[in-house]
Amino acid sequence: MRPEEVLGLRSGCCPEPDNGPHLIYGNVYKTALDEHGNHLSQGTPREAPWVAIAPVTRAIRVLERIVPVGALLFDSTTHNATIGGRSRQGSLGLRPMRGRIEDFVAFASHTAIALDRPGEIIPADPHGAVGTARFRRTLAWHIACRPGGLVALAIQYGHLRTAISGG
Numbered sequence: 203m204r205p206e207e208v209l210g211l212r213s214g215c216c217p218e219p220d221n222g223p224h225l226i227y228g229n230v231y232k233t234a235l236d237e238h239g240n241h242l243s244q245g246t247p248r249e250a251p252w253v254a255i256a257p258v259t260r261a262i263r264v265l266e267r268i269v270p271v272g273a274l275l276f277d278s279t280t281h282n283a284t285i286g287g288r289s290r291q292g293s294l295g296l297r298p299m300r301g302r303i304e305d306f307v308a309f310a311s312h313t314a315i316a317l318d319r320p321g322e323i324i325p326a327d328p329h330g331a332v333g334t335a336r337f338r339r340t341l342a343w344h345i346a347c348r349p350g351g352l353v354a355l356a357i358q359y360g361h362l363r364t365a366i367s368g369g
Contacts, residue, residue, distance in 0.1 A: 203252060205334035206231045209293035210245060211275045213266040216259055224259045225251035300333040307332055 207228055216226045229245030236242055254262070265275040273280065276294040294302075307324050314322040332340070345351045 203228070204232060204338065205296055205299060206245075207248075208334075209274070209276050209295070209299065211262075213269055213271055213273055213275060215275070216254060216262045224254040224256075226254050226258070226262070227251045296334055300331065303333065303337055304331050 203226075207230060210231065211226065211228045215228055216224055219225065228248055228251075230248045231243070231245040234242040234244075234246040262275065269275060269277050269280045274293045276299070278292060278294050278298075281294055281298075311323045314320065314324075329336075342355055345355050348354075
């Protein structure tokens with residue numbers, strides 16, 4: 203998902219499956235247009251849901267326990283997000299999310315050191331902090347390097363032409 207798609211998810215977005223995969227329903231923003239071709243900042247429902255693996259589903263369940271029913275999973279009020287000392291409305295936003303990803307990287311490395319697992323330390327990146335877009339691209343790179351990864355990625359990311367030509 204693109205960062206804004208993650209930030210737009212609401213509780214209830216990943217219902218319990220009926221003997222199938224977990225699916226996440228949300229909005230797309232990049233290509234959201236009205237009948238006149240104007241961009242819709244509130245987004246539009248994604249045609250095909252995202253398929254989720256178990257850790258993602260568990261993370262959504264945790265967030266659903268934190269936020270009110272029907273609320274944004276990353277609601278800024280629930281997650282104590284402020285800008286310049288003022289409360290923010292809506293979702294966390296990209297800047298606070300970047301900070302949380304950086305905090306997570308530091309936490310993961312600190313935990314690896316504490317557990318004497320030096321191979322799991324996340325090294326400093328010469329290109330700067332890992333933000334939301336780089337996090338998504340890095341994950342995509344790892345998926346693409348797996349057998350059948352390009353096809354899986356194309357389907358999951360909604361790039362159907364690539365999926366068809368890839369295989």
